[in-house]
Amino acid sequence: MSNIVITIIVVAVVVLFIILVSYIKAPPSVAYIVSGLNRKPRIYIGKGGLRVPLLERLDKVFLGQVTADIKTSRSVPTNDFINVNVDAVAKIQVIPDIEGVRLAAKNFLNMNGADISKQVQDSLEGNMREVIGSLSLRDININRDKFSDEIMNKAQKDMEALGLRIISCNIQNVTDEKNLIEDLGADNTWTIRKQAKINKANAERDIAKAEAEAQKEANDAQVDSQTQIAIRQNELAVKRSELTIIEQTKKADADAAYEIQRQEQQKTINTKTVDAQIEQTKREQVLTAERVKIRENELQAEVMKKSDADKYRIELQAAADLEQQKREAEAQAYRAEQEARAQIALAEAKKQAMVLEAEGIKANGEAEAYKIQKAGEAEAIAIEKKGLAEAEAMQKKAEAYERYGQAAILDMMVKIIPEVAQHVSEPISAIKNMNVYGTSGADAAGISGAVPTVIKQSFDVIESATGVNMTDIVRANTIDAKVNRNINLDSDSKVDVKK
Numbered sequence: 001m002s003n004i005v006i007t008i009i010v011v012a013v014v015v016l017f018i019i020l021v022s023y024i025k026a027p028p029s030v031a032y033i034v035s036g037l038n039r040k041p042r043i044y045i046g047k048g049g050l051r052v053p054l055l056e057r058l059d060k061v062f063l064g065q066v067t068a069d070i071k072t073s074r075s076v077p078t079n080d081f082i083n084v085n086v087d088a089v090a091k092i093q094v095i096p097d098i099e100g101v102r103l104a105a106k107n108f109l110n111m112n113g114a115d116i117s118k119q120v121q122d123s124l125e126g127n128m129r130e131v132i133g134s135l136s137l138r139d140i141n142i143n144r145d146k147f148s149d150e151i152m153n154k155a156q157k158d159m160e161a162l163g164l165r166i167i168s169c170n171i172q173n174v175t176d177e178k179n180l181i182e183d184l185g186a187d188n189t190w191t192i193r194k195q196a197k198i199n200k201a202n203a204e205r206d207i208a209k210a211e212a213e214a215q216k217e218a219n220d221a222q223v224d225s226q227t228q229i230a231i232r233q234n235e236l237a238v239k240r241s242e243l244t245i246i247e248q249t250k251k252a253d254a255d256a257a258y259e260i261q262r263q264e265q266q267k268t269i270n271t272k273t274v275d276a277q278i279e280q281t282k283r284e285q286v287l288t289a290e291r292v293k294i295r296e297n298e299l300q301a302e303v304m305k306k307s308d309a310d311k312y313r314i315e316l317q318a319a320a321d322l323e324q325q326k327r328e329a330e331a332q333a334y335r336a337e338q339e340a341r342a343q344i345a346l347a348e349a350k351k352q353a354m355v356l357e358a359e360g361i362k363a364n365g366e367a368e369a370y371k372i373q374k375a376g377e378a379e380a381i382a383i384e385k386k387g388l389a390e391a392e393a394m395q396k397k398a399e400a401y402e403r404y405g406q407a408a409i410l411d412m413m414v415k416i417i418p419e420v421a422q423h424v425s426e427p428i429s430a431i432k433n434m435n436v437y438g439t440s441g442a443d444a445a446g447i448s449g450a451v452p453t454v455i456k457q458s459f460d461v462i463e464s465a466t467g468v469n470m471t472d473i474v475r476a477n478t479i480d481a482k483v484n485r486n487i488n489l490d491s492d493s494k495v496d497v498k499k
Helices: 002-022 098-108 113-134 137-142 144-161 180-339 341-360 364-404 406-429 444-448 450-466 470-474 479-484
Strands: 023-025 030-035 042-045 048-050 057-062 066-071 083-094 164-176
Touching: 002 023, 030 098, 042 048, 042 098, 057 098, 066 113, 083 098, 083 113, 083 137, 083 144, 098 113, 098 164, 113 144, 137 144, 137 164, 137 180, 144 164, 164 180, 180 341, 341 364
Parallel strands: none
Antiparallel strands: 023 048, 030 042, 030 057, 066 083, 083 164
16 A cells, blocks of 8 residues: 555656646747647747657747848939938837747747847848839938838838838938938028028018007007196196185185284283383392392402413413423434534523423413523524634635635636526526517527627636636536646646646
């Protein structure tokens, strides 16, 4: 019994193993073809079945989408005899039914998508060349959908014989050897631009027309509006005039009543005013007596206060004057140091006077007297120093004149030469307008030329009075004077002329 069970189990395991090994299941993108025992192969698409191992074989057919590049290997003439090159892409697929798989199995058994694409490229290219020959260049470029549809229709019969179908066909690029496509594009571009400009001109014309009509309507509306405004303004002006008349009448009545009432009130006011003035006079008499007393007290207080204030002000003024005088003395001392020793002595005297004045002053009068005294003394000292300095300067100058003799005189004469020339030319420069009447030579150039003559006459006068030739002195530093004439001004200021 146990042996039978074991045998059954073994047989069941063997059968289960055979079933597992024999069972196949095809995916949707691949068709399984089982052949061997039957004359007609079994085809599985998206379902499963059994295959007898070693007795039946399993083959596959790819059902997925395949991309095929269709390119013309050489130029193809169109219907209008223009050579073109076309590049297209086609999407193909094995027909997913039993008959389609049987046909595809005869040509593409166990091939992948790339192998199928290579197999059908020649056929698709031939079909595309036939279609190109039946169309013109303009039709190929303008209506590419029609071009691709004709390729699909032309190639569909050949593809069905192979168990394939064309899903889509797209034209990628179309070129020609003579660049006629670009010329057609340029012509089309200009045609589009022309039509666009025409449409733009028509649109602008319509816009201008509409704007003119709108402006006319706006002007009409504005005129009507202004007319109504003018009418309303006239009515308003009439109404205002009427109201003004009524207002002025009422105002006149009111003014008359007001004047009567005002006069009555003024009468009462005058009576009250007289009574008030009498009472006010009495009060003012009492008030005046009190004011006299108050004023007396105020005057006493003001006198005392003013006296104290004047005293304090005098003290402050004295201190301020003293400080200012100190600063002025310092500044004057600095300037005196730069100018001359006499000014330094004066500044020192003023500074000493300021210090003594600050220490000994008690009242403004005494300070002023003391300051004047010290200033006088300092000024006297300064005058004395200045006189001594001037005397010393004159003495030095006299010694210089005595030492240098004629050279000093010549120096003075040389210094006054520009002044002589200036004074000589002043009468001529003062002439504003001049009319010259006479013959040749009597002109402005002749008058201005008299200036050197006058200067020469001045030199002659100096030479006759002093024996010094000014011309030689002026030319002393020239090359002619030093080389040819040998003019020399020596230390004794004598002009040595060697001719």
